[in-house]
Amino acid sequence: MSRYNARVVEPKWQAAWEQAEAFKAERDEAREKYYVLEMFPYPSGRIHMGHVRNYTMGDVVARYKSAKGFNVLHPMGWDAFGMPAENAAMDKGVHPGDWTYQNIADMRAQMKPMGLSIDWSRELATCDPEYYGQQQAMFIDMMDKGLVYRKEAVVNWDPVDMTVLANEQVENGRGWRSGALVERKELTQWFFKISDYSEELLTAIDGLTDWPEKVRLMQKNWIGKSRGLQFNFETIGAPDGHDQLEVYTTRPDTLFGASFAAISCDHPLAKALETNPDVAAFNTECRQMGTTEEALEKAEKKGFDTGIRVVHPFDKGWEIPVYIANFILMGYGTGAIFGCPAHDQRDLDFARKYGLGVTPVVCPEDQDPDQFSIGHEAYIGPGRIINSRFLDNMTVGDAIAEVNDRIESRGIGVAKTNYRLRDWGVSRQRYWGCPIPVVHCAECGVVAEKKENLPVELPKDVAFDRPGNPLDRHETWRNVPCPRCGGAAQRETDTMDTFVDSSWYFARFTAPRAETPTVAADVDYWMNVDQYIGGVEHAILHLLYSRFFARAMNLTGNLPKKAIEPFNALFTQGMVCHETYQNPEGKWLTPEEIRPVDGGYETLEGQSVTVGPSIKMSKSKKNVVDPEDIIDQYGADTARWFVLSDSPPERDIEWTAAGANAAWKHINRVWMLCDKIAEMDLATTGTGDDELLQAMHKTIHDVTVNIESFGFNAAIAKLYGFTNTLTKSKASAAAQKQAIVTMAQLMAPMTPHLAEDIWAHQGSQGLVAQAPWPKADPAMLIDNTVTLPIQINGKRRDEIVVAKTLPKEEVEKLVLENETVQKVLAGATPKKLIVVPGRIVNVVV
RNA sequence: GCGGGCGUGAUGGAAUGGUAGACAUAAGAGACUUAAAAUCUCUGGGCCUUGUGCCGUGCGGGUUCGAGUCCCGCCGCCCGCACCA
Numbered sequence: 065m066s067r068y069n070a071r072v073v074e075p076k077w078q079a080a081w082e083q084a085e086a087f088k089a090e091r092d093e094a095r096e097k098y099y100v101l102e103m104f105p106y107p108s109g110r111i112h113m114g115h116v117r118n119y120t121m122g123d124v125v126a127r128y129k130s131a132k133g134f135n136v137l138h139p140m141g142w143d144a145f146g147m148p149a150e151n152a153a154m155d156k157g158v159h160p161g162d163w164t165y166q167n168i169a170d171m172r173a174q175m176k177p178m179g180l181s182i183d184w185s186r187e188l189a190t191c192d193p194e195y196y197g198q199q200q201a202m203f204i205d206m207m208d209k210g211l212v213y214r215k216e217a218v219v220n221w222d223p224v225d226m227t228v229l230a231n232e233q234v235e236n237g238r239g240w241r242s243g244a245l246v247e248r249k250e251l252t253q254w255f256f257k258i259s260d261y262s263e264e265l266l267t268a269i270d271g272l273t274d275w276p277e278k279v280r281l282m283q284k285n286w287i288g289k290s291r292g293l294q295f296n297f298e299t300i301g302a303p304d305g306h307d308q309l310e311v312y313t314t315r316p317d318t319l320f321g322a323s324f325a326a327i328s329c330d331h332p333l334a335k336a337l338e339t340n341p342d343v344a345a346f347n348t349e350c351r352q353m354g355t356t357e358e359a360l361e362k363a364e365k366k367g368f369d370t371g372i373r374v375v376h377p378f379d380k381g382w383e384i385p386v387y388i389a390n391f392i393l394m395g396y397g398t399g400a401i402f403g404c405p406a407h408d409q410r411d412l413d414f415a416r417k418y419g420l421g422v423t424p425v426v427c428p429e430d431q432d433p434d435q436f437s438i439g440h441e442a443y444i445g446p447g448r449i450i451n452s453r454f455l456d457n458m459t460v461g462d463a464i465a466e467v468n469d470r471i472e473s474r475g476i477g478v479a480k481t482n483y484r485l486r487d488w489g490v491s492r493q494r495y496w497g498c499p500i501p502v503v504h505c506a507e508c509g510v511v512a513e514k515k516e517n518l519p520v521e522l523p524k525d526v527a528f529d530r531p532g533n534p535l536d537r538h539e540t541w542r543n544v545p546c547p548r549c550g551g552a553a554q555r556e557t558d559t560m561d562t563f564v565d566s567s568w569y570f571a572r573f574t575a576p577r578a579e580t581p582t583v584a585a586d587v588d589y590w591m592n593v594d595q596y597i598g599g600v601e602h603a604i605l606h607l608l609y610s611r612f613f614a615r616a617m618n619l620t621g622n623l624p625k626k627a628i629e630p631f632n633a634l635f636t637q638g639m640v641c642h643e644t645y646q647n648p649e650g651k652w653l654t655p656e657e658i659r660p661v662d663g664g665y666e667t668l669e670g671q672s673v674t675v676g677p678s679i680k681m682s683k684s685k686k687n688v689v690d691p692e693d694i695i696d697q698y699g700a701d702t703a704r705w706f707v708l709s710d711s712p713p714e715r716d717i718e719w720t721a722a723g724a725n726a727a728w729k730h731i732n733r734v735w736m737l738c739d740k741i742a743e744m745d746l747a748t749t750g751t752g753d754d755e756l757l758q759a760m761h762k763t764i765h766d767v768t769v770n771i772e773s774f775g776f777n778a779a780i781a782k783l784y785g786f787t788n789t790l791t792k793s794k795a796s797a798a799a800q801k802q803a804i805v806t807m808a809q810l811m812a813p814m815t816p817h818l819a820e821d822i823w824a825h826q827g828s829q830g831l832v833a834q835a836p837w838p839k840a841d842p843a844m845l846i847d848n849t850v851t852l853p854i855q856i857n858g859k860r861r862d863e864i865v866v867a868k869t870l871p872k873e874e875v876e877k878l879v880l881e882n883e884t885v886q887k888v889l890a891g892a893t894p895k896k897l898i899v900v901p902g903r904i905v906n907v908v909v
Numbered sequence: 910g911c912g913g914g915c916g917u918g919a920u921g922g923a924a925u926g927g928u929a930g931a932c933a934u935a936a937g938a939g940a941c942u943u944a945a946a947a948u949c950u951c952u953g954g955g956c957c958u959u960g961u962g963c964c965g966u967g968c969g970g971g972u973u974c975g976a977g978u979c980c981c982g983c984c985g986c987c988c989g990c991a992c993c994a
Contacts, residue, residue, distance in 0.1 A: 148993085219992075230992040232992080233993085278913055286990085356990070561992070601994085604913095711922065712922080716915090717921080726933065777921090855928080898975080903927055
């Protein structure tokens with residue numbers, strides 16, 4: 065009897081696949097293609113269990129689809145630009161490029177032993193000039209099509225480090241390195257006009273039927289279409305040029321409940337008032353809040369009474385105070401609102417704080433309008449309009465229409481559809497990103513680089529010993545002739561958001577070495593991505609930007625019309641979690657730093673260990689398990705089997721040593737079974753061949769259905785079940801051999817190395833990786849009899865076994881003859897008898 | 910704060926509105942063994958009055974012959990919030 069040794073077997077089959085070029089994807093118009101893609105990783109240098117789970121899922125799909133006869137494309141690349149490389153440069157003095165390429169080499173070396181069916185010949189990194197040069201070409205094309213523009217936008221500014229900070233680099237309003245209070249600063253930045261596509265991106269969501277409903281909802285809410293009214297108030301006491309204040313509201317029906325107006329601290333009027341030191345101080349305070357919407361919304365609502373008043377559009381004598389408020393965003397609507405505290409919680413909180421009036425103007429149907437008042441909760445539901453003169457007694461909808469009509473007919477405003485989606489700011493004041501291929505010329509202005517000069521490569525000789533962007537101070541790189549007039553000019557030193565890099569890599573994979581961004585024949589054949597797999601944390605930004613970019617690429621001729629929705633199906637997988645451990649001092653401990661004792665753990669030094677909840681694996685909590693260690697110890701198949709087995713793919717999975725060990729034991733059990741069967745004399749007869757083969761066909765059917773529907777854990781449960789059946793079977797050698805070979809095929813997407821070894825051990829020809837998927841015989845799936853539970857008043861009390869084809873009347877007769885039913889009925893007739901054929905019987909008494 | 914999701918035994922989870930707990934882990938008992946490991950077999954939601962019993966899918970209501978599943982209201986946890994990737 066031989067034992068299964070993953071350490072020997074796995075590299076052997078990986079070499080066999082490589083030699084057979086089993087996963088090389090070649091365009092072949094005669095075959096139907098299938099494109100599987102997992103979200104490509106950031107090259108941090110170490111793979112983690114989240115990667116293992118993600119790529120294993122993709123690999124199951126890729127190997128399954130390949131067995132089903134599809135021409136599969138399953139590539140891998142690196143999302144290689146970004147801040148960590150610059151941080152490493154600052155901390156360790158290494159060049160971001162060297163650091164990144166070393167990490168890529170390390171991670172690739174950790175991934176290869178997983179046995180993924182990846183076409184490595186298509187590997188790319190977004191920091192390859194070969195890649196980002198094509199991205200620059202598309203940027204220029206997009207400029208030509210009017211999809212790119214510049215405008216002022218606010219950034220987090222660290223006044224000590226003299227640098228722009230990312231939101232994650234701002235901690236409690238201070239820069240993470242300097243500790244200085246962060247300011248909001250306005251810079252001229254590059255934008256993509258994603259807002260041109262707001263409506264298109266919204267309506268097209270309805271066509272994404274194979275995306276999770278939650279992701280589609282999140283995108284719809286993010287785009288945030290609203291119908292509203294944009295109109296002008298006349299102002300009293302405002303500086304010159306501000307005799308009107310334009311506001312946007314989605315609730316024009318509440319206009320008679322208005323008790324204040326509020327503007328953003330970045331609103332032109334607020335800026336114009338900064339000659340008043342109190343206003344300047346308040347605005348400065350607002351600007352120290354950070355730029356995230358979250359910070360804005362969570363912060364205590366504060367306002368500053370400007371002393372300016374606006375006149376109610378329907379009552380010349382009604383003056384409303386204008387506040388500068390810290391919760392109004394300049395980027396949404398007009399950066400100014402009117403507040404109706406009775407029907408908006410934020411406005412209500414604000415009004416209570418500053419002692420402003422709260423007049424209810426919408427009364428719920430079941431309330432008496434004379435008694436209805438607002439306490440601590442705003443009323444945002446439907447109802448009848450009250451306290452609103454000509455609007456009284458209208459519905460909310462009618463009142464909105466009426467106010468819109470009156471405002472429009474007076475020419476002081478217009479009903480308008482608004483979107484929450486803002487244009488995509490792509491400028492980053494950093495070195496390690498794709499340079500924006502533009503030159504600033506004193507004569508010609510902003511000029512795109514000539515395409516033949518692409519790529520605009522990042523200079524290698526840079527240093528990070530000083531704050532700021534090294535591109536800004538790199539004289540020879542920066543000073544170049546103007547592409548148009550040839551005069552002295554300067555390169556743009558902003559680089560692109562890394563989301564740009566990841567917005568088209570899936571298209572580049574179809575022709576990764578081409579000298580144009582894409583090649584028509586290749587994108588036509590391979591696009592779209594048939595199955596995209598990644599974390600739900602990308603539900604909005606990455607996926608929405610990619611949808612936009614695909615449309616832009618279509619406009620610039622780089623992508624066919626059919627690919628403007630690039631991902632046919634999307635699956636979002638859960639995270640990998642692990643228990644957390646702390647010593648008595650509260651220090652986090654890794655799973656290697658503890659050992660089990662009765663009912664718990666202790667440190668290797670014998671200290672007691674507090675076990676915390678299972679949370680996402682993270683370096684800071686030290687609850688990480690290194691995939692490399694697991695693969696060394698158990699082999700890749702064990703790791704793959706375990707990350708698929710215990711939890712539904714969309715949900716979080718808890719990594720446990722016991723679970724990994726169980727997966728390993730099972731792989732060995734299957735191998736032993738295979739070995740036992742291989743040693744049987746093929747002429748050996750037995751009993752129960754039919755039962756075994758029926759179980760086999762049912763397993764083929766169940767596993768197939770479960771893989772198709774991403775029920776990998778359920779597929780594995782069925783394979784466990786079939787292993788038990790086969791272990792106990794007394795069937796003939798021929799039937800058992802057929803069963804074990806079929807099982808190898810069914811396991812191949814999850815445990816490809818074991819499957820190959822069983823396949824070879826049973827004397828099958830070629831590779832499982834290139835064998836067709838087994839087919840379930842429909843005739844073998846039908847049971848002749850069925851066990852029917854009998855419920856009495858909805859509770860299961862007994863069961864009967866009947867022929868599957870038995871008519872309903874016959875079933876009813878049998879049920880009424882049933883002993884348990886007779887006892888309960890005691891001679892009476894049931895009130896109701898429900899027979900669901902093949903399912904259940906319910907007797908209502 | 911806003912948007913989205915999730916919640917079932919000791920544990921991970923299964924279950925087209927139709928037998929709740931498949932499959933697996935931990936635990937217990939047994940077989941084999943000088944012993945241990947490994948392997949195999951059995952038990953495996955809770956309660957009591959042990960019955961044709963009662964309770965049980967985060968909590969409270971509702972719809973239905975029948976609800977883990979559908980609806981309403983809570984609670985808890987997780988993800989995203991536009992410069993992390």
